Amino acid sequence: MTTTTTAPRDTVGGGPREGSRPNRRPVRPARILLYVVLTLVALGWLAPLLLAVYASLRPYAETAxxxxxxxxxxxxxRYYSQAWSQGGMGKYFLNTLIITAPALVLTLFFASFIAFALARFRVPGRKTLLILFTAGNLLPPQVMVTPLYTLYNKIPLPYWLSDSGTVYDSYLGVIAIHVAFQTGFCVFVLYNYMQTIPSELTEAAVVDGAGVWRQYWRVILPLSRPALGALATLEFTWIYNDFLWALVFMSTGDKLPITSALNNLRGEFFTDYNLLAAGSMLVALPTLIVFFALQRQFVSGLTLGANKG
Known part of the structure; x- marks a missing residue:
């Protein structure tokens, strides 16, 4: 009597057996090329930062x-402690906080409320308003320097808000111009995001007796957290790194933001670039902290709508 032995099959009912390893897709040359290009681009962006960190740790005599x-x-x-003390960075960090924090909060508040109104209510001419908000971002800031400088010197302020008695040379003037220029971009982003939130949510809130403010604060704003997190990261970076408006609208050196502290590290006849690199790293540190703190919201905000049909 002959016994026939058959090898165990890897499939049951035509499909892969449970526990078997799935077949891997072959790696295409185009994907390899893509990874190579992305790696080179990432290294190109990181190279100046890594070189600055490396230089800030070495004595200038050695690199020379x-x-x-x-x-x-x-x-x-040693250069980091020297940069902090010589550049007076503690004072300038405080100046930057006084400008950046209110400007960021006001920008996100105004932009989110305007976007909520345009996205949820039949406002006459809302498309035109949205186009105007977007078009405002296309205007070069340098075009507005001269008329704004003249205007700032003519608008009075109480002395507890400005030592000069006008909007010029005050924190309020710099905060206002940041809010004005950044709100348009935020309105555009938040409007498009709020359009994706189902209208049934606000309709249910209206049935429960919620007014406009409660709809905005309790329903729409929590659902817009990913978009707000992404915008907060971008806006903080832009406002924090800006030096043009503070340079134009402030004359008192002690009120200038942290970006001006790097000027204090430059000598009249000689500049220690390793010391300057250490100061640059200290100046860049808050933006890195904010990015890593809001990284999850930032990535979620960038991928909004990626899976929509």
Whole structure:
């Protein structure tokens, strides 16, 4: 009697057996090329930052003798403490906080409320308003410098808000111009996001007796958290790094933001670029902290609508 032995099949009912490893797709040359290009681009963006960090840890005499790309003989954090004390960065960080925090909060509040009104109510001419908000971002800021400078010197303010008695040379003037220029972009982004929120949610809130403010604060705003997180990261970076408006609308050196502290690290006849690199790293540190703190919301905001049909 002959016994026939058959090998175990990897499939049951024509499909892969449970626990078997699925067949991997072959890696296409185009995908390999894409990864190579993205890696090179990422390294290109990181190279200046890494070089600045490397230079900030080395004495200037060493880099002057052997070059910036040479191997280090001595590394220390001495330049960071020197940059902090010599640049007076504590005072300038406080100035930047006074400008950035109110400007960021007001920009997001005004933009979210305007976007809510345009997205949820039949406002006459809302498409025209949205186009105007968007078109305002296309205007170069430099075009507005001269008329705004003249206007700021003519608008009076009480002395507890401005030492000069006008909007010029006051924190309020710099905050106002940031809010004015950044609100349009935020309205455009938030309007498009709020359009994707089902209208049944606000209709249910109206049935429950919710007014306009409650619809905005309790329903729409919590659902817009990813978009607000992404915008908060971008707006903080833009407002924090801006130096044009503070330079034009402020004359008192002690009121200038942190970006001006780097000027204090430049000598009249000689500039220690390693010290300047350490100061740049200190200036960039808050933006990195904000990015990593809001990283999840930032990525969620960037991918909004990616899976919509």
């Amino acid at each position: 003798k052997y070059g910036y790309m040479s191997l280090p003989h001595h590394l220390s954090l």
